[in-house]
Each structure stands twice: as C-alpha cells, then as structure tokens.
Amino acid sequence: MAENWWKNAIGYQIYPRSFKDSNGDGIGDLQGVIEKLPYLQELGIDFIWLNPIYASPNVDNGYDISDYQAIQPEYGTMEDFKELLEKAHAVGIRVILDLVVNHTSDQHPWFIEAKKSKDSPYRDFYHWQDATEQKLPNDWQSFFGGSTWTIDPETNQAYFHVFAPQQPDLNWKNPKVRDEIYQMIRWWLDLGIDGFRLDAISHIQKADWKMKIKDNPWAPFMNVSGIDAYMQDLKALFDEYPIMTVGEASGVTSKKAVDWTKEEGYLDMIFELEHNVRKGIPGQERIDLLGFKKVLARWQKHLEHEGWNALYIENHDNPRFNTVLGNETAKSAKALAVMYLFLKGTPFIYQGQELGMTNFPFTAIEQVDAKDSHSYYNRLLAEGVSEKEALAIVTRWTRDNSRTPMQWDETKNGGFTSGKPWLSVNPNTAEINVASEQDDDSVLNFYKQLIAYRKDEKIFTEGGFDLIAVNDPDIFAYVRSNQEKKVLVLVNVSEKKRHLELPKRIYSKKWQLKISNGGQKPIAKQMTFEPYDALVFESVNQK
Ligand code: TEU
Ligand code: CA
Numbered sequence: 001m002a003e004n005w006w007k008n009a010i011g012y013q014i015y016p017r018s019f020k021d022s023n024g025d026g027i028g029d030l031q032g033v034i035e036k037l038p039y040l041q042e043l044g045i046d047f048i049w050l051n052p053i054y055a056s057p058n059v060d061n062g063y064d065i066s067d068y069q070a071i072q073p074e075y076g077t078m079e080d081f082k083e084l085l086e087k088a089h090a091v092g093i094r095v096i097l098d099l100v101v102n103h104t105s106d107q108h109p110w111f112i113e114a115k116k117s118k119d120s121p122y123r124d125f126y127h128w129q130d131a132t133e134q135k136l137p138n139d140w141q142s143f144f145g146g147s148t149w150t151i152d153p154e155t156n157q158a159y160f161h162v163f164a165p166q167q168p169d170l171n172w173k174n175p176k177v178r179d180e181i182y183q184m185i186r187w188w189l190d191l192g193i194d195g196f197r198l199d200a201i202s203h204i205q206k207a208d209w210k211m212k213i214k215d216n217p218w219a220p221f222m223n224v225s226g227i228d229a230y231m232q233d234l235k236a237l238f239d240e241y242p243i244m245t246v247g248e249a250s251g252v253t254s255k256k257a258v259d260w261t262k263e264e265g266y267l268d269m270i271f272e273l274e275h276n277v278r279k280g281i282p283g284q285e286r287i288d289l290l291g292f293k294k295v296l297a298r299w300q301k302h303l304e305h306e307g308w309n310a311l312y313i314e315n316h317d318n319p320r321f322n323t324v325l326g327n328e329t330a331k332s333a334k335a336l337a338v339m340y341l342f343l344k345g346t347p348f349i350y351q352g353q354e355l356g357m358t359n360f361p362f363t364a365i366e367q368v369d370a371k372d373s374h375s376y377y378n379r380l381l382a383e384g385v386s387e388k389e390a391l392a393i394v395t396r397w398t399r400d401n402s403r404t405p406m407q408w409d410e411t412k413n414g415g416f417t418s419g420k421p422w423l424s425v426n427p428n429t430a431e432i433n434v435a436s437e438q439d440d441d442s443v444l445n446f447y448k449q450l451i452a453y454r455k456d457e458k459i460f461t462e463g464g465f466d467l468i469a470v471n472d473p474d475i476f477a478y479v480r481s482n483q484e485k486k487v488l489v490l491v492n493v494s495e496k497k498r499h500l501e502l503p504k505r506i507y508s509k510k511w512q513l514k515i516s517n518g519g520q521k522p523i524a525k526q527m528t529f530e531p532y533d534a535l536v537f538e539s540v541n542q543k
Pocket of ligand 2: 024028029
C-alpha cells in the first residue's frame, strides 16, 4: 500500500442516520451505505468517513457511546459493517471511522459501574470530585451550556463533562483507561479499517481543577499541556498500520498544527475550526468571506513546508455553505466547490454538498432535533426574545440544517426512506436531488469533473499556494505552482458583478481555461466577473 495515500485522496463524509434507509424505519443504515457504493464510486472519491456507528443511547446522535465494539442496532450488525468494509474495498473506497474517546455515554458499563460507589474499580475511569449543589469544584462551563459538573447526590461528588451530562469525560490520566482505549483502537484496526477521525481529541487533557478562567471559557480543556504524552501513545499505535488519521482539534492553532501534523507529528492532518467567521444580524448571519479566506490562507501558509491540512466547508455540525455563503443556486454551489477544492490538503465533501443542498426552511422549533439547539432556544426565550426571533436565530446555524436526509430523488421523502424520515427531508428535494442531476450542467456532474481534475494533477498535492487579491471582500483567488506549471483559481463569491485587477506576473502569462461554471473568459489585466463566476486556468512554465 502506498505510503501517505491520503495526500492524494478525496474524502466523503457520511452521516449514516441521514444517508440512505434500507428497511423503511426512517433511519439511515449500513445496508443503505452499501447500496450507494456505486454512487460514491462514480463520484470519484477515495474514502468515506462515517460519523459514529457504535451502540449509543443517542443523546448526541452517536457521540455518546455505550459500547465501542458493537454496532448501533438501528444501523445494522457487525456483519453488515464487515460487508460494507469488504464491498467498499472491492471498489477502491477506504473506510474511516469516528473515534470518540474524550467521553463515553453515561450508559457505558464503565460509567454505570463507576457511579455505583466511590470504591468502584471504575470510579477513576472518570473525573469525580467532592461537591454539593452550592459548591461545585469550579465554575467551568460546558460546550452544550451549563456547568461541566453534574452532582451525584448518593456520594456527594460530581463528575466532569465538557459536553452533555450524559457524556462523562474519560480520565486519561488513568493508565487503565488508556489501555482499554488502545486495545479497542487496535481491535478496529485489526479488522481492517483505514483510519480514524478523532472526535474532540484536543479536550482529553484537563487543566488543574483550580485553574481560574481569564478570557477563553474553554481554555481549561483545550490542548492543555500534558496532552502530548497521550498523543504520542496514539501515534505509536497508529504508525503500526497503513491508515490515515484526522483530528478534530479545536484550540490547536495553525502554528501548533505543524507539530501535530508534520511527519513525526501525532496525526496525519487536523480540521481547523476557525473558518466560520460570521457577519450580519443574528438570524440572517452569513460567512464573512474576508475572514474565512484569511483563516484558510493562514493555515495554508503555516503548513506550507511541514504538516498537512484537512479541507472542508460543510460537516454535520454546521449549516449548508450554499445558504450561508452562496445564494442557494446551482451556480453558487459550484463556485464554493472550486473555491476550496484546489487548496493544498486533503479535501472532504459532506454528503449532499455535491448536489448543492441548502439549509432547511424551519417554521417551528419542533422540527429541530439537536438538543443543543433546543437549549439555546429556551435560553433565548428566557432572555425575553420572541418565539419568532428565537426560532430564526437558532435555526440559521443549527446543525440540523446539514443533518436532513440525503436527497436521492424528487419524491416527498427524497428517496431516502419508504417510511417516515427521522428528520424532515428538505422540500427542495423536488429540484435538488441525485436523479435530476444526471445532466452535464448539474452541480453533481461539476463535482465529478473537479474531483477527476484534481486527482489527475499532482500540482494540487504538492504545489505551493499563493493568495492574490488578499483584501478583496468578495473574490477568493489564488495560485498553485510547481516546477512545471501554475494553476490560477478565480472565484467571485458574491451576488454582485465584480472587477479585479490582476498583477502583471499573472496577466502577462499565457493561460488556458480548464474549469468554468459559466462563461469563457480570457485572462486580462482587468477582469470582470458575473455573480458566483468560478474559473480555473493553467499555465505551463517557460523553460
Ligand atoms: O464536536 C466537538 C466540537 O465541536 C468541539 O470539540 C469544539 O471544540 C467546541 O465546540 C469549540 O468550538 C464533536 C462532534 O463533531 C459533535 O457532533 C459532537 O456533538 C461533539 O464532538 C461531542 O462528541
Ligand atoms: Ca433503517
């Protein structure tokens, strides 16, 4: 197997619950993924990342695991998983799984045992401290709102959780915990999976409970010193297998990311979590292109010589980019694809992004499933915000925008299920869907073209990156270059007609148009772009 195969690969993120339901219970499942392997093969992707498929009470849709070595019954069986792995491999698609080891479910046998008494051999698998309602160990706040501590009145202690109370954090300081986790990881790798996406991995180490928070409320559990030893262990284990690893490592800065992802680093790549720079009034916020572009350009620069980027615009925690940066048209969906797919790093495509799927038109809070969105909504009501306004604010950015079922055809349930979907299908499945996007002009076909082009040209893997029009608030433009050639990417990420003056070093070269989502435009000193125009040019270096 080629070393570092992931450097020239394109990933596809599958949210199993919403991808394809094979048995009519309204919930996506592993047989559904198997059924759609030909679709993925035709798209041209190299690996899939599956969001958690392990046994879970589903407080956080699978991110609360009660058995790491069992498949969630709603999704199928271990036999189904092995079948998926085998069939994916047979068509050249690798499979990476979500590794959620910052916390377990409170229904995991370790926590059930731990909770029984202070003397339980599992007590130390988690973080327990003496506490009363009046006096918690500290005033740290969790990501999902409320204290990081939940009291157990039976023992007058509290346990620690950075997410929901049903997601107690594992105590990584305990060698027994580490042993269990490492064994579990080995078990999956021995089964033949191709890697992991490491969930919330920068949170596994916590600061001293007495640490006082200054500005960043999450500083006590964001890439805290001492994490290195655990990451080294993980690296040593991962190095035994020809896999890829991608970390969700919030709080690891672009500078620090070099140490995390260089050749001797802990992981192959990490996702940055800084690019969602928002502007506009709550309820109508959009991505601020200038902010977005500066974040991406900084990560490109800092990881230029050492380290590696994971590229993405959408995932299961964020709204649809075609709504918050595009204008929900096929053209803008194509422009956004061009904008990020040619950066340096390993691109990930989130299910439905390749169709131009959009946010859901929520009209009632009951349509929202995500618990964090409900608590946010209730908090706003308590602050006196009207129901209508609270709904708009919450649903603009709720994670459920991206979790609505995949749109396979124009029927009411989008061909996702023959039953009642667990989350409503976006009504625009009438127009935006796989079946109707078989024509040359579709977003889907455009993605296929971009993927094929990117994989064909090694310049995208190793070539340098230079941002141009650095301060332009609407245009994302850059040059990739290697010994042989240059590639110029020009995208008007706005609904306005825009002008751009190119520098001489660019317009003086001979360029050939390779990709376009609209017009044929020659390179000139003064360029004019129609809304959401996206163009890719190549120039062969003169000897
Ligand atoms: O998200 C975690 C996550 O977004 C935090 O780690 C992040 O650091 C924080 O919000 C600060 O910005 C992952 C999953 O992607 C998400 O779906 C889960 O709900 C969560 O972990 C808990 O497992
Ligand atoms: Ca099902």
